[in-house]
Amino acid sequence: MKKLFLIISVMLCTVALNAQSTSDETQEKHEENHEQSHYAYAGIVSNFQKKHKETNDFKTMTIGPKMFELAASLSYEDDPEANIIRKLTGLKILSTESNGDVLYNDAVKMLNDKNYYNLMEVSEEQQTLRMFTNKKGKDITEFIMIINEGGDFTMIGIRGNINLKEIAKISNRIKVNGLANIKKLDE
Amino acid sequence: MNSDRIKNLLDNYWLCNTSVQEEEELRQFFTQDNLPADLIKYKTWFDYQIEERNCSLGSDFNANIIEKIKTKHHFRMRRILNIAASIILVTGLWYVMQPNAAQKQVALKDEIITSPEEAYKETKDVLLLISQNINVGEDMLIENMKKMESLTTTIIE
Structure with missing residues (x-):
């Protein structure tokens, strides 16, 4: 009988331990929420994720304001993109490998409803892509790109002070560099 | 019972030549208290046999x-x-x-970048992707405009 009591008490201890670890977790989560604003993306991509997270298995990658602050302090003076990155405050990529058509259409609808400006649409064989911008005064404060590639859906959002002309130059520069390298090879 | 007959029986008993009845007779003889002095030493042996025979399971x-x-x-x-x-x-x-399996999965699924270097690199990749697509769109626009131009000129002509 004594042994039985001992066994039961040990079992209860285990349960208590478990309960404690879960309460630790909730506490951690609470702290996480408190700090979340530094690491989260507070834009329409998050709203879109919230709206569809029950029915879709999203993968996300987020870079919050805190990280951009720290990234800006990195000394990449020579990097031509450093100027663009320095002005950003958030980045979020949302992707899933199913429901592409539905999600794409809903994203277009949501962005139109929120008065995002439809910058351009690029349709290729397998891929449909749209870019949207949101302005505050003259400045672009949020840029959204949605892609439906054969049922795979991707939504990319960047926030901050966005200069699209500068961004457009990046790939040109890389092209030019690439061409220069090819020329060097020929010589 | 005379002791000579008993002695004779005993001699046969030790040689294993006694019958069952004779052995019983011997046992009975040794139950009495007044035994001849030269025979008393055998009493224990026969008492023990009787005792053992009466042995039974307790209630x-x-x-x-x-x-x-x-x-x-x-x-x-x-x-x-x-x-x-x-x-x-x-x-x-x-x-x-x-370790909490569900939590682990969430961590993998919802990646939050917490290293500035990584943040910088990832952002650069995303910017390049956006840049490429902007240029693809622009190229398409220019191409379409050229087509439109040639179309309008043919219409005018």
């Missing part, structure tokens, strides 16, 4: 056995309980020690 024998069986059974039950408890304990500990 509480069955009860004792049943009780013993019960205690043994009880002991077995306890052992099973102990084993079960240890299994529960080990499983419980394993469950507690296990």
